[in-house]
Amino acid sequence: MELMQNESQSIQILVTSEFKRNLKILSKRYRHIRSDVQPIIDQLQSGEIVGDQIPKIPYTVFKVRIKNSDNQKGKSGGYRFIYYLKTSNKIILVTIYSKSDQQDVAITKIKQIIDCFLS
Template sequence: MPNEAEAITIRFADDFEANVYALAKRYRSIRNDLQPVIEQIQAGNFIGDRIPGMGEDYIILKVRVKNSTSKKEKVQDIA
C-alpha cells in the first residue's frame, strides 16, 4: 500500500535506559513523563533537536522532558 506510513522503531541507548532506571528511584513519575514524548515520536512528530551525522538510516533526537515530580521551576532572568 503506497499511502501506508512506515513504522517508526524507537531504540534507546543503553546509557539512557540505565539513567532512567536510576532516576526512577528519585523521580517516581519519570516513565509517565517520557510516555507522551515517545508517543509523539512514534506518530511521526520528531520533536526536539536532531543530532546530525548518522546518515539517512537513523534519526537521533535530543529532547527535554518536563519532570512532573520536581517542585522546582526554571526562573527566567528579567533584564
C-alpha cells in the same frame, strides 16, 4: 536491545543500554519519570520529530526538554531526552538525564554511545 513498535505505524523505537540504565537510576528518585517521558515516545512513534537538533555531531540527533512532574522547577529543572533519528522509520533513544544533576552531555559522549550501539 529493547524494541517498542506501534502497530499502526512502522516506526521502530530502539533503546541503548545507556538510556535504560539512566532511566532505571532516575526512576528510583523520580517516581513519575516514565509517565513524563511516555508522551515524547508516543510523539516519536506517531512520526513527529520533537526537540532541537544538536549541531556538530555526525548523526541526526535531537535533544528534548521534558518537565519533571516530581519537582516544581519546570522544564529548566527537568529531564533532557536525547535521541538519534537513524532513518525515517527507526529512532534510537540515546540517553536521558536530569538537568538538576548534570549540566550537559558532551557531544563526544553522545557519539560514543551511538557508535557503541551501532557496532
